[in-house]
Amino acid sequence: MIDVVSLTERLIACPSVTPADAGALAVIAEALAGIGFTVHRFTDGGPPDGPVENLFATRTGAAPGPHFAFAGHSDVVPAGSGWQSDPFTPVRRGDLLYGRGAVDMKGAVAAFIAAAARVPNHAGTLSLIITGDEEGPATHGTLALMEWMAANGQHPDMILVGEPTSDRRLGDTIKIGRRGSVNMWIEVPGTQGHVAYPHLADNPATRLLRILDRVTKVRLDEGNRWFQPSNLEVTDIAVGNPATNVIPAEARARLNIRFNDEQTGAALVERVRAVVAEEAPRATLTAKISGEAFLTEPGLLSTLVGAAVERVTGVTPALSTSGGTSDARFLSRLCPVVEFGLLNATMHKLDEAVALADLHALTDIYERVVRTALER
Structure with missing residues (x-):
């Protein structure tokens, strides 16, 4: 089993401001290898927008089934000055965990890895698509990963992106498209x-x-x-x-x-x-x-994620296309894509923080999504 809070803390401690990796993908790779994933890492691009570290990890079940992928990023925006504590030294104060990337989106990456650890036996294929170039120019990250996936025969049927989509409470919003x-x-x-x-x-x-x-x-x-x-x-x-x-x-x-x-x-x-x-x-x-704008029409994937959210939180999520852009704009070329993750209230702000309870709840949601998508 993997403790989601501890893993989030280890990731926050890596000052991975785009395009620097600062050890973040090594932490992710170690955790994934320990729960049976085959991990592929490669570097793409050069100055001034790179080099960028990327990771693709996959685990195939014993029975045939769909290919379900989680997509996310290990890079963060610059911290800025004025934090109550060092932004790259994770600190628990009360019920919150503080640090740059806590919600955008190291917490979600940790939650999905922790969820995958709870589902060691599944049908089909479970993958993670993790880039170090989402917050920056996004030229050597997800697009390079997509090229690598195509060259290596990796074709997901559904992708869940762990962006912080929730507005007022965990679970209230799922993104099914972006402008x-x-x-x-x-x-x-x-x-x-x-x-x-x-x-x-x-x-x-x-x-x-x-x-x-x-x-x-x-x-x-x-x-x-x-x-x-x-x-x-x-x-x-x-x-x-x-x-x-x-x-x-x-x-x-x-x-x-x-x-x-x-x-x-x-x-x-x-x-x-x-x-x-x-x-x-x-x-x-x-x-x-x-x-370009994209829309994943409400269907199997949004229903699957929505049902998991409602089961864990009791909240019926709204389907939305609001907000800025994300790497889902690229991944939508491959298959149906939705985005769901933590509260976005403090992302890119000073004293970015995530509720410890939300990290545990998000892990429960992701676990239910994986079980339902790849049930044997």
Whole structure:
């Protein structure tokens, strides 16, 4: 048996800020090997976004059955300053365990490993897909793992991602999809000049303001049954002009669109590009699509997880697509994917903490999920 709290503490003690591993995957590998998993580790990428440590572990039962996988990450965001105690020294205070990664998501990784230890005999295949590159650029993590899985004949039928999805109490929310995300950078060149002689200049700030005014006034869609309306937000505007009497030579802006499954990243980029071309023909637009929207229609997987949550907690979870992005946006290409994990109230915050009772309850939930998915 594996104690979920102790394993969470060992993981928190590894300062695995993306893309550093700091020993986290070694802790996971040791625990998994001890309960019968075959562990594969590999490194992908290089500076500045890597190298990234990744892990795939699998255990096959004696009887045929589906392939059920748990996906998660061992990396964490920077701790920041102002913690009550060292963020990478796990501390129990009262009923809470404090430390960076306690809920996002070392606690969930530990809970699934502890759950797997309770189910030594199962049908089919049980796997863990663990990356050290979820909180960062996500270029050498889950995508590299997916390539490795395809090359090695690993094809899950269902994937549960352990992101902290619960809002007010453990079990109240399961994610069955996520919105897509695209960032765009607009650079508008102009002609520098004296503000008293505007006819001899071309003010790029004026053109940029017209662009932003047009794109922010557009209602992209009305949303649908599972998704809220897509929204565009301006996240940065820069001119860099120290003088009060000079028309600037360049103006720049950045914007982000979070979009539902009625849109695609490429189509949204072209929509904004058309406005830019009309208002500022010399301007350039650069875009990066972080992920497309996806939806796992309610069905076998969400029902299975929901039933386990309700049995352990007495809570009937809501099915949601709210929040930011996760690596589920990549894994959804393989098979049905849902996300379920701890409370998200303190993730990425100072004094991140998880309730000890929630760690035990989450282990119970994951155990029931595994037993039901791979029952012999």
